[in-house]
Amino acid sequence: MSNRINIDEALVIRARRLADEITEEVIDFIKQYTTVSVERAVVRLFGVDGVDDEGIPLPNVVVDNILRAGELGRGAAFWIANAMACYGKSAQEIAESVAHGEIDLTRVPVQREESIEKIIRELSQEAFQKIRFNNKVRREYIERLGLGKEPYLYVIVATGNIYEDVIQAKAAAKQGADIIAVIRTTGQSLLDYVPYGATTEGFGGTYATQENFRIMRKALDEVSEEVGRYIRLTNYSSGLCMPEIAAIAALERLDVLLNDAMYGILFRDINMQRTFVDQFFSRMLISYADIIINTGEDNYLTTADAYEEAHTVIASQFINEQFGLKAGLREEQLGLGHAFEMNPDMEDGLLWEIAQAQLVRELFPNSPIKYMPPTKYMTGNIFRGHIQDGMFNLVSVLTNQTIHLLGILTEAIHTPFMHDRYLSIENARYIMNNARHLYEEISFKPGGRIEIRANEVLKKAVEMLEEIKKIGLMQAISKGMFAQVKRTMTGGKGLEGVVKKKMDYINPFYRTEGEREGSRL
Amino acid sequence: MKIDLTNIKPYGDVMNDGAIQLSFTLPVPESLEAEEAAKQLVKKMGIDEPQVVYKKDLGVGFTFFIVYGKCQHSVDFTKISVAKVDMEVMDFYEINEYIRKNIGRKVVVIGATIGTDAHTVGLDAIMNMKGYAGEYGLERYPEIEAYNLGSQVPIEELVAKIYELRADAVLISQVVTQRNIHIENLTKLVEVLEAEGLRERIILIVGGPRINHELALELGYDAGFGPGTLANHVASFIVQKMVERPDIFLKNR
Numbered sequence: 001m002s003n004r005i006n007i008d009e010a011l012v013i014r015a016r017r018l019a020d021e022i023t024e025e026v027i028d029f030i031k032q033y034t035t036v037s038v039e040r041a042v043v044r045l046f047g048v049d050g051v052d053d054e055g056i057p058l059p060n061v062v063v064d065n066i067l068r069a070g071e072l073g074r075g076a077a078f079w080i081a082n083a084m085a086c087y088g089k090s091a092q093e094i095a096e097s098v099a100h101g102e103i104d105l106t107r108v109p110v111q112r113e114e115s116i117e118k119i120i121r122e123l124s125q126e127a128f129q130k131i132r133f134n135n136k137v138r139r140e141y142i143e144r145l146g147l148g149k150e151p152y153l154y155v156i157v158a159t160g161n162i163y164e165d166v167i168q169a170k171a172a173a174k175q176g177a178d179i180i181a182v183i184r185t186t187g188q189s190l191l192d193y194v195p196y197g198a199t200t201e202g203f204g205g206t207y208a209t210q211e212n213f214r215i216m217r218k219a220l221d222e223v224s225e226e227v228g229r230y231i232r233l234t235n236y237s238s239g240l241c242m243p244e245i246a247a248i249a250a251l252e253r254l255d256v257l258l259n260d261a262m263y264g265i266l267f268r269d270i271n272m273q274r275t276f277v278d279q280f281f282s283r284m285l286i287s288y289a290d291i292i293i294n295t296g297e298d299n300y301l302t303t304a305d306a307y308e309e310a311h312t313v314i315a316s317q318f319i320n321e322q323f324g325l326k327a328g329l330r331e332e333q334l335g336l337g338h339a340f341e342m343n344p345d346m347e348d349g350l351l352w353e354i355a356q357a358q359l360v361r362e363l364f365p366n367s368p369i370k371y372m373p374p375t376k377y378m379t380g381n382i383f384r385g386h387i388q389d390g391m392f393n394l395v396s397v398l399t400n401q402t403i404h405l406l407g408i409l410t411e412a413i414h415t416p417f418m419h420d421r422y423l424s425i426e427n428a429r430y431i432m433n434n435a436r437h438l439y440e441e442i443s444f445k446p447g448g449r450i451e452i453r454a455n456e457v458l459k460k461a462v463e464m465l466e467e468i469k470k471i472g473l474m475q476a477i478s479k480g481m482f483a484q485v486k487r488t489m490t491g492g493k494g495l496e497g498v499v500k501k502k503m504d505y506i507n508p509f510y511r512t513e514g515e516r517e518g519s520r521l
Numbered sequence: 522m523k524i525d526l527t528n529i530k531p532y533g534d535v536m537n538d539g540a541i542q543l544s545f546t547l548p549v550p551e552s553l554e555a556e557e558a559a560k561q562l563v564k565k566m567g568i569d570e571p572q573v574v575y576k577k578d579l580g581v582g583f584t585f586f587i588v589y590g591k592c593q594h595s596v597d598f599t600k601i602s603v604a605k606v607d608m609e610v611m612d613f614y615e616i617n618e619y620i621r622k623n624i625g626r627k628v629v630v631i632g633a634t635i636g637t638d639a640h641t642v643g644l645d646a647i648m649n650m651k652g653y654a655g656e657y658g659l660e661r662y663p664e665i666e667a668y669n670l671g672s673q674v675p676i677e678e679l680v681a682k683i684y685e686l687r688a689d690a691v692l693i694s695q696v697v698t699q700r701n702i703h704i705e706n707l708t709k710l711v712e713v714l715e716a717e718g719l720r721e722r723i724i725l726i727v728g729g730p731r732i733n734h735e736l737a738l739e740l741g742y743d744a745g746f747g748p749g750t751l752a753n754h755v756a757s758f759i760v761q762k763m764v765e766r767p768d769i770f771l772k773n774r
Contacts, residue, residue: 187673
């Protein structure tokens, strides 16, 4: 690890050990449960897609059929494979029969164990093969076309219409963007299903659907060829459908997913048990698909003060890291998040931003750190806002951040217009090109303000982890230790979708002990 | 320099020069024709001598323009009338003292974003203990019981909370504005409150980047606060309004 700000290594080791212990306790809990969304992800990976006559997605139809009978604890994989063995139909045909009321999955006579297991093995191998193929295609693109320079320029499109999004995304790629995120329509995180098909109506964003993923990935493949570098696609594995989005993202070769172990609990009031179980399985799927996750610590700072609460970001990053590694993610897939959100009126605010960014960079040297732009103090004064974004761009290139979410001067006014995005990309390219190797030319003053600040933040983060370790993570969230938001074990949305696993639970996509390197692939 | 208030125009560096700057994108590739189109468009807006100072092809057959020109229009400033929130702005200490003296009990305030809006930045700036720009949030006021319900609160749940907490004032924050969805949400809330017979029993306030007082009144709210509003503005309005309506807020509670 490069150590430019004299970080106390013993503290770092201590922080990791605490985060390891904190998450272990939660994982013991997680392993006892499944959720409707975990099971729907399995159903989707078995090849089930489409909607019934009322527009309800078939994965929901299937899982609800099993849930109502009180048998979801055995796993949807078992019941589908059992019906397939009994009727000699495909998973899709079985799902359609359930939708037509012809089959009640849990009443299908239980078939021989070997034939059920064989079907599950075949279906899962097929899914793994698709994912493996996507990984290969991505690798080939990157080898042939290459990637942009780090920090990768990440922009959002948010028109609500996937076809309009395609135009904006292609324009952005041509202007220099490396990563395109299609913002989801407001409210999607609270839907307990994934909508179906291509969509053209959304508010503040576009529905995440498998078809929309396909349309955008195809458009970005085309523009990648044109601009001569591979353009990555981002969406959101968050909310009530975390694992399902991860599944369809794996099938459609998305490259980056927003995915946080605690964000849904804190900021969407999704039940804690539901989110913990969902995030763990979604990360297993993400690990197979070579997707990079972006965690959401930056959000803490839009609620709480960035200077005073900086240590909560660091503490949460250590926790997100451990949850991720334990689900099978590699460090290179862990895009831990933070943000440039200090009050611009603060004297030396730039120094504290540099201290924080450098600290994060050094604590997680192999992770593609995601750096978020100013939002909280963007005012509608676009001229000043453009400079705030410029300062952010400078800090990012100066501290070697990896995934750089571009600030846009009209933040706080509207979703970005095409030329807003252009101005923002131009700003970042100018500054990052102009200051590309500044990093190599400077060192931080020993015992100076930046070094002292970084070490103070780390020390407070470790103290916070100590306290969380004492009371447990779930209790810490109940007490409002993150983002000053309090959530309880049984509060929030989606608890009814959490189900205790039975002894004979089957999920062929669940990574078991000793398989942390993705040996299934 | 004498300014003719019946006839004011934008000012660059000479009185009444009408100097104005515009930026926009046209859905055509960069060309001399595109530039001419930009100029003609700007002229149609009533801006003379349009000068395209910058143009850039955005890569997919669209061109971005920055244009300067001279606005021909003027307005009569002496005839302007604007709906304003009618109140005296007090500070943190004055407000708490005002409550102790004139209301004599804790004031209950609920804040939420409704519908699908997930943005709480504005709400938090008003509600959170720490506040914003050095001004304490309502949670810090000893004489105010502030409840921040957070984002995406269903209207039914909000109504239930109004009953449960016996709220005096309700703050609604709406940020997402694509295709005017905020208007729909805000209107629906007023309808539900009226149906419940609650509308007249609370002070209903809306805030957000696209909100102004006039719009708020039109939608049936008591006040609307736009960008730059601080907690003490909102609190000043609430407590003065309560004292203005003693039959509702000071007696039969």
